[in-house]
Structure formats: C-alpha cells, structure tokens
Amino acid sequence: MSKPEETEDTLRAGVYEELRQRLIAGRIAPGIGLSTRGIAQQLGVSQMPVRDALSRLAAEGAVEIRSKRKIAVPVMTAERLDEVMRCRKLIEPEAAAQALPFIGPPLLKQLKAVDAALDAALLRGDVVAYMEANARFHFMIYRASGKTILPRMIETLWLQFGPLMRVVYGRVGTAKLVDQHHVALDAIARGDEEALRQAITADIEDGMALIAIEAAG
Numbered sequence: 001m002s003k004p005e006e007t008e009d010t011l012r013a014g015v016y017e018e019l020r021q022r023l024i025a026g027r028i029a030p031g032i033g034l035s036t037r038g039i040a041q042q043l044g045v046s047q048m049p050v051r052d053a054l055s056r057l058a059a060e061g062a063v064e065i066r067s068k069r070k071i072a073v074p075v076m077t078a079e080r081l082d083e084v085m086r087c088r089k090l091i092e093p094e095a096a097a098q099a100l101p102f103i104g105p106p107l108l109k110q111l112k113a114v115d116a117a118l119d120a121a122l123l124r125g126d127v128v129a130y131m132e133a134n135a136r137f138h139f140m141i142y143r144a145s146g147k148t149i150l151p152r153m154i155e156t157l158w159l160q161f162g163p164l165m166r167v168v169y170g171r172v173g174t175a176k177l178v179d180q181h182h183v184a185l186d187a188i189a190r191g192d193e194e195a196l197r198q199a200i201t202a203d204i205e206d207g208m209a210l211i212a213i214e215a216a217g
Helices: 004-024 036-043 047-059 078-102 105-124 127-142 149-172 181-190 193-216
Strands: 064-067 070-072
Touching: 004 036, 004 047, 004 149, 036 047, 047 064, 078 127, 078 149, 078 193, 105 127, 105 181, 127 149, 127 181, 149 193, 181 193
Parallel strands: none
Antiparallel strands: 064 070
C-alpha cells in the first residue's frame, strides 16, 4: 500500500509533467493569465500541486509568477528567442545522432506512423494536432538512446518556444510548413548520422523562418 507522502509526490509529479507537455505542445498561449484554480479543476486536483508545478516551471523560465493572481507564460523577446533557437541547433542534432544506433525497425515504424499523423494534421490545418505530433516525433528520437540529460535539456528549451510557435502557426497557418521529417526518416533508415543531423537542423531553421515571416507581417 502506498504511503500518503508517496501518493502526494506522484500527484505533484503528474501535474508538473502534464503542464510541461501542454507548454511543449503550445497548448498554453503566451501572455494569457493562468489560474491555479482553473487548472486544478481541469486536472481534477487541488490547487496545491498546481502551485508547486507552476513554481517549478517558473524556475525553468517557462512561466512568470508576479503574484498569486498574476501567472502567465512570458511573451518571448527577440533576443531570448534567438538564444533558445541557437541552443536547439547545438543540442538537438547531437541528441539525434546519439540516438541513431538505438533506433531499430520497430521504432522506425512508430516514427513513420507519427509522421503520417503529422502530415494529416498539416492537410487539415490542425495546428494543435500538428504541434503534438511534431513534439512526439522529435522526442521519440531523442529518448531512443535511453539517456535522460540531453532530452530533458531539450524539453526545457521547448517549454519556452512552444507557446510562441503555437501563436505563429495559428497566424501563418500550416500551409507553409515543410516536413523535414521525411528526410530524417530516410537518414535513420540508412543509418546516416550526418544526414540526420542536417535534417534536424533544417527542421529547426524552418521554424525560425516562419517566425521571421510572422515578425515581418
């Protein structure tokens, strides 16, 4: 039988991970106030684990807590975004390269299925489904090695740019998105580390280009 403190720790961890995934997938918009009561009601928990999760996310730069009633995802500045995207280009191709030897036929098949769902979301213009499939695709690759440090670092970066990309995709639409995942899948199938690095880099750069289009508009 679980001890009360173990149950509470599991609950706090679950709320924290749920909010992390919502931010990574862009399901929480920047600049919009967050209500601990509202989130608690959505998740069916008390406000305490929500406050704990938001405090942890604030320490990671994903949310700003100005007071008990003023909590929001910060609006991204150009300087901060540039730093986040540069870090992504440094870390993510390396994480993919490290994972490549561990991606066998079963995982490759799963990646293709996720990419098919992503393609379907693009055709429908479903931004939320696209972002969720996109995140799932990337992290299935990065976590394949079984290592935890690099994927967790990457998640922290996605926490910060995910909400912004949701806004950008919502305004620009999905028609201009290029699916670099097909290139990545081909590189994985051939065991070509350099081609995989280049595909991941190109994917990140495509996102940066869309942000530039949005900024220019």
